[in-house]
Amino acid sequence: MNNPLLQKFNTPYHTAPFNEIKEEHYLPAFQELIKISEKEIDEIVNNPEEPTFSNVIEALAFSGEKLDVVSNIFFNLNSAETNDEIQKIAQEVSPMLTEFSAKISQNEKLFAKIKKVYDEWNSPPLEGWSSQRRDRGGSKELTEEQQMLLNETYKGFVRSGALLNEADKERFKEISIELSKKSLQFGQNVLAETNNYFKHITDEKELAGIPEPILQQYREEAKERMLDGFVVTLQYPSYIPLMTYAENRELRKELALANGKKGFQNNEFDNQNLIKEIIKLKQEKAQLLGYHSFADFVLEERMAKSPVKVNEFLNELLVKAKPYAEKEISELRQLAKTDGIEQMESYDHAFYAEKLRKQKFDLNDEELKPYFELEKVQEAVFSLAKKLFGLDFVEVSNIPKYHAEVKTYEIFEEPSKKSQEPSENPAIGNQQLAEPKAESRLLKAILYVDYHPRKGKRAGAWMTSFKNQFKKDGENSRPHISVVCNFSKPTADTPSLLTFQEVTTLFHEFGHALHGILADTVYPNLSGTSVKWDFVELPSQFLENYCYEPEFLKTFAKHCQTGEVLPDEKIQKISDSKNFMEGYQTLRQLGFGILDLAYHTNPEKVGDIKTFEVDETKATNLYPSNPETVMSTSFSHIFQGGYSAGYYSYKWAEVLDADAFQYFKENGIFNPEIAAKYKILLSSGGTKDPMELYKNFRGSEPKVESLLKRAFG
Structure with missing residues (x-):
C-alpha cells in the first residue's frame, strides 16, 4: 500500500x-514509524563512542521526528474531525505509543x-580538571538551553520509572497503557453524549426571548436534520444562547439537565467508574x-511546586472573591423574585445575569454581535500580532486541509510588502518560495484555523500544532500551528457573528498560537x-486584555451591515462591564481547581462521584446542587486533557497576565520596547525557568495584587 504518511510530504512546506491520507493509512504508519524510532534509539544505545551530550541527549531530542508529526496529525484529527473509525484506531494506537514510550524511558542501557552525561555535567568539577572535562562532546560549556535539555531529559526518565526495579517498571508501563485507553474513552463518551442529545421544538412560542439570529441558527440545525421548526443542541453556540435568553424556565431546566448529565446516566457512555x-x-x-499523591508528582514540575502551595493560593483567592460573589448572586435573586422565583437555580443564572447586565450597562450580547464579525475579529488579532511582533498573515489555498471549512495562512516577519503566492510546485521546500515582489522574508509559521462546530469535533476551543519548531543542520524548521473553535456558522442571511465572550476566546487561543x-x-x-x-496560560490570557482597550477595539468593532464603528458609549460599557460577575466567575474557576486537586490528592476518599463533588466544592457553590447532574463526568480538562492536578493554572496565570498587562498599560499598550521583551519571553519556550523568563521581561516577580486590583478594584 502506498502510504503518504510514510513518505516525504510532497506539499508546500x-x-x-490531508488530501491523500485515508483512515487505513494510520495504523500501518504508526507500526512502521515505531520500528524506525526504535532503530534510532538502538543506534544511540549501541554507539561505541563515549557518551556525550551530542551523541546521547541531543540525538534523543531529535529522534522520532516523523512519528511525532504523524501522532500530531492523527490525534489532532481525533479532536477536530473524528468518526467511529478514527476513534477505534485511537484505542488501538494509544497503548502502542504508550508502550513504545515506556520502552524508551525504561531502557536501562x-x-x-x-x-x-548528566552526572558529568552536574557533578562538582575536580580542581584543575573542569575545562578538560567540559571539552568532551565538542564544547567547553553547555549553553543554557542545552543544560535545560539535559536536566529535563534526566528528570523525564526518572519520572517515567527509570530507577524502578523490574517488577515496578512493568507495572508502571501497564498503568501508563491503561491510562491512555481510559482517558481516550472518557473523551469519546463525552463527545457521544454531546452528539446524542438534541431538542426538537415546533412551536416558536417556546423560544420566547431568544433573538432572531439565534432562532435562524436553530432553524438551520433543524433543516440539516430534515426536521421542521427548530433544533437546539448541547454544542456551546447552540446551548449557551438558549440558557442566556430563553424566558421558558422549564426549557432552560431541561437543557441544563441534559448538559449536566453527560457521562452521568448509567448507560454505555457513563464516566463515573472511569473516573475512579x-x-x-x-x-x-x-x-x-x-510520591504521596499524583498531585505531589505533577506539581513538583510546576511553578507552584506543591499541593500545599496551590491550596494556599486557591484559598487566598476564595477568601477575597467570595464576598463579591455572594453580593452578585444576591442581586440576581432579587431580580428573579420579580418574576416570582423564590428559589433561584443554577439554570437561572445566565438568564438573570444577562438581564442584570442589560439593566446596569444597557448592553447585551445580541446587540453587540453585529459589531463582531468573525472575519473582522480575525483581522484584528492578525493586526495586533503585526503591531506587537511584526508578523504578516497571508491566506493561501495550496496547503491541504482536513476539512473544507479550514483556512490556511503563511506567517512572515516584516518587511511587510506582500509576496507572490507560493510556487505551484508541490515539492516546494520548507523555506523556499517563489520570487517575491519585495525583499525576501522569513517564514515564521503555517497557521490552520477551524472555527465552526461539527458532529466530529469536540466542544470548546484549543490551540495545537501539527509540527513543532526546531533548529537542525543549519535550518530553523518552522512550526505548523492550528487554532480550533466552535463559533456559530454563517447563515444564508448573516456572516458568522461572535458574542463578546467568543471574541475573547479567539484572542485567548491566538495567544497560545503566538507562543508556537x-x-x-x-x-x-x-x-x-x-x-x-x-505558565502556559500566560500568553493566552494576556492577549485577552486587548479586547477591552478602547483604542484597539475601535479598529475592528464595526457593524457587519453598515460599517458603523461601535459607539463610544458601548465601548465604555464593555469596559465598565469587564468585571461584571467577576466574583461568581472566580468562584466557579476556583471550584474547578479545588475539585481537580481533591481528586488527585485524596483519591481514596472518592466513593460516590456526586457526593464527592458536592463535598469538595461546597465552599464555592452558590446555587443548590441538582441530584441529576454532575460536572466531573464531563470534566475533560483533567480526565482526558493535560490539566490533571493543574486546573488551578488558569487562575495562577491570571496573576501573571494581570501583572504583565499592567506593565504595558503603564508604558503604552503597543510599547515597542516592552513588546520586544515580551517576544523574547514567548520565543524562549521552555529553555529557561519560567520565573526567570518572567523576571527578565518584567523586572520583578508577579504580584497577586495586580489580579485583585483588576478583578475587584
Whole structure:
C-alpha cells in the first residue's frame, strides 16, 4: 500500500497531506514509524563512542521526528474531525505509543548513558580538571538551553520509572497503557453524549426571548436534520444562547439537565467508574515513584511546586472573591423574585445575569454581535500580532486541509510588502518560495484555523500544532500551528457573528498560537508551548486584555451591515462591564481547581462521584446542587486533557497576565520596547525557568495584587 504518511510530504512546506491520507493509512504508519524510532534509539544505545551530550541527549531530542508529526496529525484529527473509525484506531494506537514510550524511558542501557552525561555535567568539577572535562562532546560549556535539555531529559526518565526495579517498571508501563485507553474513552463518551442529545421544538412560542439570529441558527440545525421548526443542541453556540435568553424556565431546566448529565446516566457512555479507575491508576503511578499523591508528582514540575502551595493560593483567592460573589448572586435573586422565583437555580443564572447586565450597562450580547464579525475579529488579532511582533498573515489555498471549512495562512516577519503566492510546485521546500515582489522574508509559521462546530469535533476551543519548531543542520524548521473553535456558522442571511465572550476566546487561543508561532529554540521538546503547565496560560490570557482597550477595539468593532464603528458609549460599557460577575466567575474557576486537586490528592476518599463533588466544592457553590447532574463526568480538562492536578493554572496565570498587562498599560499598550521583551519571553519556550523568563521581561516577580486590583478594584 502506498502510504503518504510514510513518505516525504510532497506539499508546500512539508505540511500534512490531508488530501491523500485515508483512515487505513494510520495504523500501518504508526507500526512502521515505531520500528524506525526504535532503530534510532538502538543506534544511540549501541554507539561505541563515549557518551556525550551530542551523541546521547541531543540525538534523543531529535529522534522520532516523523512519528511525532504523524501522532500530531492523527490525534489532532481525533479532536477536530473524528468518526467511529478514527476513534477505534485511537484505542488501538494509544497503548502502542504508550508502550513504545515506556520502552524508551525504561531502557536501562539508554538511561545509563543519560545518567553518565548528566552526572558529568552536574557533578562538582575536580580542581584543575573542569575545562578538560567540559571539552568532551565538542564544547567547553553547555549553553543554557542545552543544560535545560539535559536536566529535563534526566528528570523525564526518572519520572517515567527509570530507577524502578523490574517488577515496578512493568507495572508502571501497564498503568501508563491503561491510562491512555481510559482517558481516550472518557473523551469519546463525552463527545457521544454531546452528539446524542438534541431538542426538537415546533412551536416558536417556546423560544420566547431568544433573538432572531439565534432562532435562524436553530432553524438551520433543524433543516440539516430534515426536521421542521427548530433544533437546539448541547454544542456551546447552540446551548449557551438558549440558557442566556430563553424566558421558558422549564426549557432552560431541561437543557441544563441534559448538559449536566453527560457521562452521568448509567448507560454505555457513563464516566463515573472511569473516573475512579483513572484516579486510582494515577495514584498508584505516583506512589510507585515515591510520591504521596499524583498531585505531589505533577506539581513538583510546576511553578507552584506543591499541593500545599496551590491550596494556599486557591484559598487566598476564595477568601477575597467570595464576598463579591455572594453580593452578585444576591442581586440576581432579587431580580428573579420579580418574576416570582423564590428559589433561584443554577439554570437561572445566565438568564438573570444577562438581564442584570442589560439593566446596569444597557448592553447585551445580541446587540453587540453585529459589531463582531468573525472575519473582522480575525483581522484584528492578525493586526495586533503585526503591531506587537511584526508578523504578516497571508491566506493561501495550496496547503491541504482536513476539512473544507479550514483556512490556511503563511506567517512572515516584516518587511511587510506582500509576496507572490507560493510556487505551484508541490515539492516546494520548507523555506523556499517563489520570487517575491519585495525583499525576501522569513517564514515564521503555517497557521490552520477551524472555527465552526461539527458532529466530529469536540466542544470548546484549543490551540495545537501539527509540527513543532526546531533548529537542525543549519535550518530553523518552522512550526505548523492550528487554532480550533466552535463559533456559530454563517447563515444564508448573516456572516458568522461572535458574542463578546467568543471574541475573547479567539484572542485567548491566538495567544497560545503566538507562543508556537514565535518559537525560536534549538530543540523541539523545549519549543513553543512546551513550558511548565502553570505558565502556559500566560500568553493566552494576556492577549485577552486587548479586547477591552478602547483604542484597539475601535479598529475592528464595526457593524457587519453598515460599517458603523461601535459607539463610544458601548465601548465604555464593555469596559465598565469587564468585571461584571467577576466574583461568581472566580468562584466557579476556583471550584474547578479545588475539585481537580481533591481528586488527585485524596483519591481514596472518592466513593460516590456526586457526593464527592458536592463535598469538595461546597465552599464555592452558590446555587443548590441538582441530584441529576454532575460536572466531573464531563470534566475533560483533567480526565482526558493535560490539566490533571493543574486546573488551578488558569487562575495562577491570571496573576501573571494581570501583572504583565499592567506593565504595558503603564508604558503604552503597543510599547515597542516592552513588546520586544515580551517576544523574547514567548520565543524562549521552555529553555529557561519560567520565573526567570518572567523576571527578565518584567523586572520583578508577579504580584497577586495586580489580579485583585483588576478583578475587584
